[in-house]
Amino acid sequence: MRGDSVVLGNKKLTIKEVGSLLGIPEATVRRWIVQGKIPAWEDSGRYFFFKKDIEKWANSHNIFLHRDFEGKGSKTLPDRDSLLAAMKRGGVFFNVQGDNVQDVLREAVSLVPLPPEVDRDLLLRMLLQREELASTGIGGGIAIPHPRYPLKELKRKEVISTCLLNKEIDFGSIDGIPVFVLFLMLSPEIRVHLRYLSKLSLCLRDKSFISLLKKCNKAEDLFKKVEEIEKALPVVP
Amino acid sequence: MRQIFLRLDERIQLILIAFLVGICGGLASVALNRSLEMGAMWLHTMHGNWYVFLFPACGAALSSIFLSHIARDMGGHGVPEVIYSVSRRGGLLRLRLAISRLVACFLTIASGGSAGPEAPIVVSGASIGSNIASFFRLRDRQRIIIVGCGAAAAIASIFNAPVAGIVFSLEAILGEWTSTNLIPIAVSSVIGTEISRFLEGNQIPFQARVFSITTIDIVACLGLAVLTAFGSVLLIRLLKFFNNLSERLSPYEWIRASLGGLFVGIIGISFPSVLGEGYGVIRTVIEQQYFQGLFIIGVIALAKILATSLTIGTSRSGGLFAPCLVIGSLIGLFYQRFLVVAMPSVHWAGESYFALLGMAGVISSVMQAPMTGIFLIAEITGSYQVLISVVLLSVVSALLSHFFEPLSVYVQQLAAQGEWIRPRTDRQILSELDLTELIETDCRIVHPEMRLKDLVEIVKVSHRNYFPVEDSKSGDFLGIIRLDDIRSYLFNQYLYSSVLVEELMDRDIKTVSLDDDLPTVIEFFEKTHSWSLPVVQDKKFLGLISKATILDYYRRELIIQEEI
Numbered sequence: 001m002r003g004d005s006v007v008l009g010n011k012k013l014t015i016k017e018v019g020s021l022l023g024i025p026e027a028t029v030r031r032w033i034v035q036g037k038i039p040a041w042e043d044s045g046r047y048f049f050f051k052k053d054i055e056k057w058a059n060s061h062n063i064f065l066h067r068d069f070e071g072k073g074s075k076t077l078p079d080r081d082s083l084l085a086a087m088k089r090g091g092v093f094f095n096v097q098g099d100n101v102q103d104v105l106r107e108a109v110s111l112v113p114l115p116p117e118v119d120r121d122l123l124l125r126m127l128l129q130r131e132e133l134a135s136t137g138i139g140g141g142i143a144i145p146h147p148r149y150p151l152k153e154l155k156r157k158e159v160i161s162t163c164l165l166n167k168e169i170d171f172g173s174i175d176g177i178p179v180f181v182l183f184l185m186l187s188p189e190i191r192v193h194l195r196y197l198s199k200l201s202l203c204l205r206d207k208s209f210i211s212l213l214k215k216c217n218k219a220e221d222l223f224k225k226v227e228e229i230e231k232a233l234p235v236v237p
Numbered sequence: 238m239r240q241i242f243l244r245l246d247e248r249i250q251l252i253l254i255a256f257l258v259g260i261c262g263g264l265a266s267v268a269l270n271r272s273l274e275m276g277a278m279w280l281h282t283m284h285g286n287w288y289v290f291l292f293p294a295c296g297a298a299l300s301s302i303f304l305s306h307i308a309r310d311m312g313g314h315g316v317p318e319v320i321y322s323v324s325r326r327g328g329l330l331r332l333r334l335a336i337s338r339l340v341a342c343f344l345t346i347a348s349g350g351s352a353g354p355e356a357p358i359v360v361s362g363a364s365i366g367s368n369i370a371s372f373f374r375l376r377d378r379q380r381i382i383i384v385g386c387g388a389a390a391a392i393a394s395i396f397n398a399p400v401a402g403i404v405f406s407l408e409a410i411l412g413e414w415t416s417t418n419l420i421p422i423a424v425s426s427v428i429g430t431e432i433s434r435f436l437e438g439n440q441i442p443f444q445a446r447v448f449s450i451t452t453i454d455i456v457a458c459l460g461l462a463v464l465t466a467f468g469s470v471l472l473i474r475l476l477k478f479f480n481n482l483s484e485r486l487s488p489y490e491w492i493r494a495s496l497g498g499l500f501v502g503i504i505g506i507s508f509p510s511v512l513g514e515g516y517g518v519i520r521t522v523i524e525q526q527y528f529q530g531l532f533i534i535g536v537i538a539l540a541k542i543l544a545t546s547l548t549i550g551t552s553r554s555g556g557l558f559a560p561c562l563v564i565g566s567l568i569g570l571f572y573q574r575f576l577v578v579a580m581p582s583v584h585w586a587g588e589s590y591f592a593l594l595g596m597a598g599v600i601s602s603v604m605q606a607p608m609t610g611i612f613l614i615a616e617i618t619g620s621y622q623v624l625i626s627v628v629l630l631s632v633v634s635a636l637l638s639h640f641f642e643p644l645s646v647y648v649q650q651l652a653a654q655g656e657w658i659r660p661r662t663d664r665q666i667l668s669e670l671d672l673t674e675l676i677e678t679d680c681r682i683v684h685p686e687m688r689l690k691d692l693v694e695i696v697k698v699s700h701r702n703y704f705p706v707e708d709s710k711s712g713d714f715l716g717i718i719r720l721d722d723i724r725s726y727l728f729n730q731y732l733y734s735s736v737l738v739e740e741l742m743d744r745d746i747k748t749v750s751l752d753d754d755l756p757t758v759i760e761f762f763e764k765t766h767s768w769s770l771p772v773v774q775d776k777k778f779l780g781l782i783s784k785a786t787i788l789d790y791y792r793r794e795l796i797i798q799e800e801i
Binding site for chain 1: 327374375376378380381428669671673674709712790793797798
C-alpha cells in the first residue's frame, strides 16, 4: 500500500482525527469506510487516511472541515487568562483628573496601554457615544465605560484599566451616587466582553473589595484582592 | 499484484474487476447450460416409461436435501437474496452459493421441474462478483456494483443478450441507473456474452422470422397486454399461495418440495410440455410449429402457470425467467389464435409476433421491469423491427399488473419483512444511520431531591434545554426536565429552596432504546411533537437524541451520496 512511506505534505490521519476534522463521531467514520463512501486505506487491519485525500473528498462534496482540529479546541472562547490578567494588562491609575464625564474619559483613554494600531480619538468618541445611549455607571460609585463595538485590534486580549478618580463626578448612574472609580473595559469580542463583565460584577459585589478600592494607593494590593476573589468564583465553562 | 491494483483509480479498478467477473459469470452460465442439456438428453432416453411422472418429485427432493444438508444453504429462488444483499448487506454473498444453487437448479430442472436456470445463474454470478470484490478489498458501495456486474454477465451470457443483462442488473437488482454503475456493468455484460459466444457459438436463442406489421397489429397489442397482465398476476398470486400452503403443510423442506414435484409430475402426464425449463416450447412457438388448437393452448398456459408456481413455491430453487417466457409465448399464441377465429378477414402478423410480445409482457409484469422485458425479447428473438409493439405492450402490461401487484415478484417477500429498501430513498438513509452515532451525551444529570436553586446553577452551566433526572441511588432514569416547562419558575427566587426537581420533572415521557431503528424514532418524534427524546436502555439514561441532529446527519449522508 502506498502509505508506508509518508508522502511529503500528505499527512496520515487516524479515524479519530478524521472524525474531529469532519465534526462527526468515530462510529460514522467507520461506517463510511465500510460502505466505501470515504477514501480510506488499510494497513494490517488498521484504517488510516491521507489528509490530501480527505481534503479533496470533502471539497468535492462541499463538506466543511474544522481546520483547527489539532487539539486546540475550536469551540472554547479565547478565555485562557483571568480577570486578574486583563486588569494587569490594563493597569491601575490613581488620581485621574477631570471634572465631567468627557474629561475623565479623555484622560482614561490617554492612559490605557493599547497596541499602536488603535485610534485613541475614535475610541474616545465611541465611549462618549455609548455614554449618551445609557450611562455605564452601575451604581455604588462605580462606572464601567466601554465602547459599543469590540476592538478587533486587541487580538483576543481583553484590557481592563482601573482608573481611580481624584474627585467624585456625576456619571448619571442609576442610583445617582457620584462615581469614584472607572473600569475601562476594552474587548476583542462581544462574548469575551460579557464574560469579563460578569466576572467583574461578581468582584464588585464583594464589600471588602469596594472598601479596598476607596482607600487603595498600591496596584499590588488591588491585584491581590482580585486574585483572592477570583479563586473563590465558580468555574464557568 | 493486489498492491499495484489498489493504486489505480477507482473507476479503472471497477472496470478491471468487472472484466474478471464477466469471464467467471459467463463460464458459470455455460457450465450450467451444458449440464442441463446433458440432463435433458439423459431424461429423453427414459421417456415412455410409466414412472417418469415421479421424476420431478425425486429431483425436487434431492435438490432440497442437497441444499439443506450438503450445502447448508437456506434456499430461496435466488434473485431476492441478491437484492437483499445489495440493499442491506453491502453486497456480501457467500461463495458457496455460486456452486450450490447451480447444482440444486440442475437437479430440479433436469428432472422436469418447471423452473428456469436463470435465477440460479444470477445468484451464482452475483456471488462470484461479491467474492472477487471482497478479495480485492472493495468496500460496500463498489461491491454492490460488482454484484450487479455478476448478475449482468450471467443473464447476458445465458441469453446471448448483452443489453438485457445490463438493463436487468440496473432495473431489477441494483434499482438505480447511474453512470458509475453503468460502465462496469456494461463491460461485464459484454464479456459474459463474448464468453458464451466463444464457447457456444453466436446463436440467437429463439430466432424469429421477419414479419410485416400493420397498425391493426399494434392496436391488437393492447388486448394482449390485458391477457399477459392477467397471467402474471395469476402467477404471482399462485406462487404466494403455494409458498404459504407448503409452509403450513410440513416442516420438512424436502417433503414439501417432493409433494410439489409430484403434482408437477402428474400435470406432466397430460401436458409434457410444461416440464423442464421449456426452451423447446418457446422455440417451437416462435418457429410457428406449435399446432395445438385455441382451447388446448389456453389450458397448457394455465397448466404451465400452475406447474411453475408449484415448483418454485414449494421447492424454492429455480428461476422465473424461462417459465415466464414460456407462459408469455403461450399466451401470445392463444391470443393470436383467438384473433384469427374472431376476425378471420384480417391478415394478422403471425404467431411468432404475438408470442414474442406475450413473452415481453409477462417478463415486464412479473418482474415489474419493463425495460428488461423490452430488451430481452428484442435480443433473444433478434427481431428489432417489433420494438414499437414490444415497448407498448411491456409498458401497458406492467402498468396493468401494477394495479394488482405493485411489487415485483422478487421483492415482495423482502418488502413484507420490511427488508426491502430502494436505493437513494429516505428509508435507505435512515436505515443506515445508527442511533449510537446520533446520541448526544453531553447532558447534565439532575436528581429528584435537588432543589430549584441547585437546578438553576446547573441550567447556568449547561447548553442544553433538557435535563435528565436519575435516581441518586440506583441511577435509574426517572424522567426529564424541560427548560421550557420551568422557565417561569427560574427567576422566582422565593421558590428556589422550596421546590424540588421531583416536582418539576416530566415522568411519563416517551423514551427510545438503542434497539429502535431510526424510522421508528422519527415516528415517535412525529407523534409526540417533541424536539428531543431520551435514549434509555435497561432503565439507564444514555443520552439524548434530537431532531436537529438527525437533520444534520441526514443531510450529510445525502451529500456524500452524491456522485461526483
